Amino acid sequence: MYPIMKRFSLLLLFVAFSGLSFATTDFFRVMFNRNGDQEATIGWNQVSGDSAVVYWGKEDLAPNRFIEYPNLAPVVHANQYKGMDNRFVRLSNLEPNTAYYFVVKDSDGVSERYWFKTTPDSNTSRLSFIAGGDSRSRREARTQGFKMVGKLAPHAILFDGDYTDIDNSTKWKFWFEDYKASYTEFDNRIIPIITTRGNHEQSNDCLIKFFDCPDKKNVYNVTMGGDLVNIICLNTEIAFGGTQKKFLEETLIEHENFLWQIPMYHRACRPHVNWKMKMRGVKQIYKKWIALFEKHGVRLAIECDSHITKVTWPIVKGKTKGIEDGFIRDDENGIVYAGEGCWGAPLRVPDRIRSWTRDAGKINSFKWLFVSNKEIEMRTVEYMNADSVKGLTDETRFDIPTNINLWSPPNGALVTINK
Ligand SMILES: [Fe+2]
Incomplete structure (x- = not known):
């Protein structure tokens, strides 16, 4: 025993005096x-x-x-x-x-x-993003999601709100613990995160105090790839008009020369879970934001909150015959709405499907985007088998790992969004 004890004591001494x-x-x-x-x-x-x-x-x-x-x-x-x-x-x-x-x-x-x-500053480089949210309470699913992030080596995570269910210290510690799954296996590489507030964050303080969010109302924008993409982080828990709408219009105008502007906000404009149609945001997003998105050439919006997976066809706001819930399919000018938050929250059944819904399902998943100066490729990743997926590298990050589970609904696993 003695030599072992001695070695242990020496190790403690080393740690104490080395400052490590x-x-x-x-x-x-x-x-x-x-x-x-x-x-x-x-x-x-x-x-x-x-x-x-x-x-x-x-x-x-x-x-x-x-x-x-x-x-x-x-x-x-x-x-x-x-x-x-x-x-x-x-x-x-x-x-x-x-x-x-x-x-x-x-x-x-x-x-x-x-x-x-950091991201490349040229629009000739492609960018890879994971977009999703609603990681609320099922820790196993949430952790698998973060593990899959590490495997796919994206340039950034676009996290669209509802980190925890009850927003207390214990739940946030669990969240940060689970977030580590995105980097602990990969030599402590941390994938940068861009954050948006959800309705389970009880105040704007969460993003400011946990992520150093640059705006007290959590309304801000992040550019990447030179003039390739402007991510616009909006807040569906505060007034939709007023200063938020003003900021939205200003950033859309300021970045009009950018190839893509992608708004990200928590509550969906047209939730694919029926009872969510009563929630705030349904009227307000439609009334205050959609016309601005359409006027300034937005082609993709990221939404969350309903705990289902959905992708719409490109759609526009309309008043003409053939509209459903205020929208109509328009492949030429429309916006694809993708969501709606399955990163560990209890799953629901999408029970409000429209003529312009491309596909919807009840699956643990997030969106995986490849953004280039010509198109956005979007896939939905079912992340639960993250343990068996071979990790990508910066050199292979636009490859599809052989055993990855991509959601393959009737209208196809790959959604291509053109300029
Ligand atoms: Fe939510």
Whole structure:
């Protein structure tokens, strides 16, 4: 026994004096909050210790070499919220399409080494996104979803609200724990997340305090791929008109030269679960936002909230004969509405199908988008077999893994959206 005890004591001494300890920080996250080509925000939970700073750079250096990282970023936003001590650093003037490595150094030690990658700043590069939401309560499904994110190596996650069911500290800790499944198996690579508020987030504070959301109303936009895409994050829990509508119009006009503008908002304009048609948003989105989407050339909108899978044909608002629930199919000018949130929430049956519904189903899934300057390819991934899917890399991220389960409804697994 004695030699073993001695070795253990020596190990403890080494940890104590080397400053290396992995237990003081947790729940790392990376956000694209404005421009994924040049900026990123790093957040974490400070469990103990103080005076935290981030050491970062382009070279992959182990935690014990933290001093060799060329850059130092101070905490610019800290808050105590729902049982966590959230700290954030904001990195800017980053190089596009570049891996950045980082550690957190505090009074207690140095974190593990994490990394992320910025997006390319040219519209000739394709971008891969996972879009989904409603990860509320079924942790096994939620975790498989995050594991599948890691396997597909997208440029970013577009997360469309309802992270937890009851928005308390325990549930958020579970959420951050499960989110780790997207990076722990892949050498601590964190896929940046773009966040939207759902109705289960009880206030706008959630996004601000957990993700350093840049707007107090959670209404903002993120560009990636140079002028390839402008993601517009809207908030269906506040007034749809007023300043939110003004922002929507302004960002659509400001980015009119962009190849794609994709609004993302939690509640669906036309839910495919019948009782959801009574909810706020049904009238308001139709009245306040849709005309602006159509006027400014939107071709795809991301929705959530009903816990079903749906894709519409391209549709436009109309008053003519043949409309159903205010819309009619128009392949030339229409917008495809995709959703509606199956990332761990209890599933429902889509019981409100229209003539312009392309397909709908009751499946644990999220959307997988390839965005190029010519078209958007969209597939629906049934992520529950994530464990058996061979992971993609940056070089192969536009391949389809052989044993991935893609939802294949009557109108086909691949939805192509043209300019
Ligand atoms: Fe919801």
